[in-house]
Amino acid sequence: MKKFDEVGLSFPRVLIAPVFMLLAACASNYQAPVDDRSSRLEREAPMIIVDGRAVPASARAPVTTTSSSSESAAAVGAASTVVGTVSVGSGISRSSVTRVAAAPSAVDVAPVNQAPLNQRPATSQAAPARSAQSEGNVFLQSSAPSASSISAPLGATHVVAQGDTLYSIAFAHNMDVRSLALANNLATPYTIYPGQRLSVSASGVSASAIDAVPQIPAAPAGEAAPDPGRRPQAAIDERRTGSVNTREVDGVTWQWPAEGRLLSTFSEASAARGIDIAGNRGQAVYAAADGDVVYAGSGIQGAGNLVIVRHNDRHLSAYMHNSAMLVGEGDRVSAGDKIAEIGSGPSGRDMLHFEVRVDGKPVDPVRYLPMR
Numbered sequence: 376m377k378k379f380d381e382v383g384l385s386f387p388r389v390l391i392a393p394v395f396m397l398l399a400a401c402a403s404n405y406q407a408p409v410d411d412r413s414s415r416l417e418r419e420a421p422m423i424i425v426d427g428r429a430v431p432a433s434a435r436a437p438v439t440t441t442s443s444s445s446e447s448a449a450a451v452g453a454a455s456t457v458v459g460t461v462s463v464g465s466g467i468s469r470s471s472v473t474r475v476a477a478a479p480s481a482v483d484v485a486p487v488n489q490a491p492l493n494q495r496p497a498t499s500q501a502a503p504a505r506s507a508q509s510e511g512n513v514f515l516q517s518s519a520p521s522a523s524s525i526s527a528p529l530g531a532t533h534v535v536a537q538g539d540t541l542y543s544i545a546f547a548h549n550m551d552v553r554s555l556a557l558a559n560n561l562a563t564p565y566t567i568y569p570g571q572r573l574s575v576s577a578s579g580v581s582a583s584a585i586d587a588v589p590q591i592p593a594a595p596a597g598e599a600a601p602d603p604g605r606r607p608q609a610a611i612d613e614r615r616t617g618s619v620n621t622r623e624v625d626g627v628t629w630q631w632p633a634e635g636r637l638l639s640t641f642s643e644a645s646a647a648r649g650i651d652i653a654g655n656r657g658q659a660v661y662a663a664a665d666g667d668v669v670y671a672g673s674g675i676q677g678a679g680n681l682v683i684v685r686h687n688d689r690h691l692s693a694y695m696h697n698s699a700m701l702v703g704e705g706d707r708v709s710a711g712d713k714i715a716e717i718g719s720g721p722s723g724r725d726m727l728h729f730e731v732r733v734d735g736k737p738v739d740p741v742r743y744l745p746m747r
Contacts, residue, residue: 535571539596542669548575551735553588593669593704601705609701615711622745632663641739648737649730660715662708695728
């Protein structure tokens with residue numbers, strides 16, 4: 376210690392022993408543990424504390440780090456996996472995945488419902504755009520098909536129920552009643568029976584064959600056709616009076632079927648393709664044109680008490696959600712005759728739903744009704 380003083384150095388004696396121990400350690404052959412220098416990392420299973428008690432977790436499988444040339448060999452979800460940025464556009468896609476050497480404190484990141492990356496293409500693509508109306512895994516169409524595109528698939532059938540007529544069946548399936556008869560090889564008197572299975576696909580029916588079909592009676596299933604041409608007295612007694620605006624279209628003279636403001640207009644995207652007319656329960660519903668009643672009943676789902684009037688071979692009108700019906704199949708009505716009374720629609724509001732069909736297909740009724 377004297378030598379330090381001779382060279383003019385002042386050094387606290389209390390630090391001499393630690394300094395010598397440090398120098399001795401640096402001069403030794405110390406090496407880091409082999410686990411810290413290898414590419415294979417063995418880790419002890421962590422301990423999980425549940426309700427104050429230590430529960431051993433399952434041991435983690437060894438993780439092997441590899442060079443970039445063989446990086447796809449590492450499993451997704453291992454501690455050596457780092458998921459890169461995620462881009463959100465038309466769906467979600469993984470933009471990049473890189474792997475780095477695992478650290479003892481690394482956290483596993485596993486993809487949800489995706490195959491391992493080494494089983495997928497090297498480049499990812501964004502998922503296709505989805506409708507804004509998606510719900511879970513079900514994606515709804517943004518609009519319904521047009522009426523002209525609605526047709527029964529080949530082989531589709533309808534089982535006849537009590538009270539059905541060929542007209543009500545054709546109406547329910549957006550068909551011309553003549554096509555329905557031809558598709559099922561029906562002939563005069565066109566009788567159908569409960570339980571009978573009818574094809575509702577008009578595939579293969581020609582226009583010339585349709586034009587040759589005679590007028591089909593409105594006979595309910597299993598019953599003889601009613602005597603045509605009877606005009607109900609109640610319809611006459613309460614028919615519309617006074618000056619009435621009319622309009623002639625396609626050889627048919629039309630008038631409005633009820634007094635009331637228009638609640639909704641025609642839309643091919645609507646499930647019920649017609650117009651809604653406001654009214655009060657019990658208010659009169661009038662025949663929109665001369666014709667024969669070909670259906671009066673409640674056998675068509677969603678239509679309530681429904682009256683269908685045939686004006687000629689091509690044109691029908693339909694009156695839905697009535698609280699009462701004053702006519703029956705086979706009755707003859709004149710434009711303005713009271714045929715029913717307004718009831719409540721599906722929403723509970725008092726209204727009349729009115730439709731016009733041409734060759735079995737829904738058309739915009741406003742194109743046939745007069746200005747008012």
